[in-house]
Amino acid sequence: MICDRVRNTASAYLDQELSSRRRRQIDTHLEGCRECDRWFDSLHRTLGALAALGEVPLAPATEQVLVTAFRRWSEALGDPSRDPEPTPDRDDLLTRVDRIQNLVFQSHEEADRVATRELEAARRGSDRDRLVVALACKGNTLRLRNRFDDAARLLAQAERESRAGAGCSPRASAIVAGLRGSLADALGQFERARVLYEKAVMDARAADDSRLIARSRVGLASALLDLGQEEEALRLLREAAPVLREVDDQRWEATALHNIVVCLQELERFPEAYEALGRLQGLCSGLGESLRFVKLAWLEASVLEADGRLDEAAERLAWVRRRSLEERNPYWAAFAALDLAGIRLQQGRTAEIRDLAHEMIAVFRSFGIQRETLAALLLLSRAAELEQVTAQLLAEVSERLQAEDRRHTRRLPEG
Numbered sequence: 459m460i461c462d463r464v465r466n467t468a469s470a471y472l473d474q475e476l477s478s479r480r481r482r483q484i485d486t487h488l489e490g491c492r493e494c495d496r497w498f499d500s501l502h503r504t505l506g507a508l509a510a511l512g513e514v515p516l517a518p519a520t521e522q523v524l525v526t527a528f529r530r531w532s533e534a535l536g537d538p539s540r541d542p543e544p545t546p547d548r549d550d551l552l553t554r555v556d557r558i559q560n561l562v563f564q565s566h567e568e569a570d571r572v573a574t575r576e577l578e579a580a581r582r583g584s585d586r587d588r589l590v591v592a593l594a595c596k597g598n599t600l601r602l603r604n605r606f607d608d609a610a611r612l613l614a615q616a617e618r619e620s621r622a623g624a625g626c627s628p629r630a631s632a633i634v635a636g637l638r639g640s641l642a643d644a645l646g647q648f649e650r651a652r653v654l655y656e657k658a659v660m661d662a663r664a665a666d667d668s669r670l671i672a673r674s675r676v677g678l679a680s681a682l683l684d685l686g687q688e689e690e691a692l693r694l695l696r697e698a699a700p701v702l703r704e705v706d707d708q709r710w711e712a713t714a715l716h717n718i719v720v721c722l723q724e725l726e727r728f729p730e731a732y733e734a735l736g737r738l739q740g741l742c743s744g745l746g747e748s749l750r751f752v753k754l755a756w757l758e759a760s761v762l763e764a765d766g767r768l769d770e771a772a773e774r775l776a777w778v779r780r781r782s783l784e785e786r787n788p789y790w791a792a793f794a795a796l797d798l799a800g801i802r803l804q805q806g807r808t809a810e811i812r813d814l815a816h817e818m819i820a821v822f823r824s825f826g827i828q829r830e831t832l833a834a835l836l837l838l839s840r841a842a843e844l845e846q847v848t849a850q851l852l853a854e855v856s857e858r859l860q861a862e863d864r865r866h867t868r869r870l871p872e873g
């Protein structure tokens with residue numbers, strides 16, 4: 459690991475024995491790694507305290523034992539002044555991806571910083587697998603911040619690097635293809651996403667990596683679901699979920715279960731959908747991430763509405779709207795309000811649609827969001843006052859909000 463190698467050079471670094479290039483590399487690492495910076499500072503203070511004690515004479519036999527032990531230790535670590543290049547374990551690629559992805563559930567900014575540091579380190583090294591995966595991870599963090607053009611540029615660069623020279627391993631290629639598929643999916647390019655996810659599955663099979671195969675199948679199922687192929691998507695998800703459970707890949711298992719529920723809802727197989735929801739609730743409780751609870755409640759509302767249980771669905775959506783506002787996510791709150799308005803339209807309660815529109819207009823103004831977003835909500839408000847709200851109008855307003863949302867950073871809850 460990079461931190462281990464940096465710390466192994468600590469003595470040479472503090473004694474000014476490293477080359478200027480190596481010192482700059484360590485300084486750069488310390489600027490971006492709080493743990494190593496604190497570790498170096500603690501070591502420096504400890505050595506300073508020991509130096510203040512003065513020299514303590516040692517018996518010749520004791521001195522010889524210490525010199526021999528240090529020589530053996532130094533030989534085992536290697537000479538720290540040789541400027542070694544970090545060479546990560548190639549089996550650690552998915553761990554690197556997961557470390558950055560998991561940070562997204564805490565802070566987009568921190569995930570972006572870690573992805574940037576990883577990319578800088580990979581560019582200084584010679585491991586092509588690490589470089590292409592670092593490029594793809596950085597692109598993926600930009601995608602999650604809705605910076606789609608920048609994300610596409612980095613993911614395209616990752617794909618080019620994966621084919622340059624002798625190329626990269628099938629494992630790295632599968633990771634890159636999967637993240638490119640995620641971008642295509644986010645942009646609504648579902649057929650392109652399907653092709654990329656199929657490549658990810660093929661490369662994962664070549665790598666003989668069961669966990670990566672399962673993850674790639676989950677991505678492929680998502681694209682198929684968007685293309686209206688629910689039965690095939692459900693088959694892939696039910697193949698992937700047990701594998702992910704076996705390797706304790708809880709986040710991806712949760713994603714698989716979420717999409718299983720969506721498939722069953724679309725197929726109107728509600729008893730199976732509720733059973734899968736129960737399993738998903740248990741899994742989300744273990745993960746303890748607030749964003750997942752919001753998504754879970756939203757999914758449950760969708761199933762309840764499709765099953766005709768409108769009042770229960772409205773309760774879940776009202777909770778989603780409140781929670782989204784608490785986490786300063788006005789777009790999600792607006793989408794939940796639109797879904798709730800759709801239910802009120804089915805129930806003939808148009809006065810409540812007007813109230814919802816007025817509330818969201820006030821929220822968006824408080825967040826300083828103007829232009830198309832407010833225009834869409836004002837249109838809805840006016841239609842509600844005239845009792846002219848239709849399902850088509852709600853769909854059009856939702857589409858406008860989604861377009862405007864892509865121009866903003868969707869923040870995830872901190873911590």
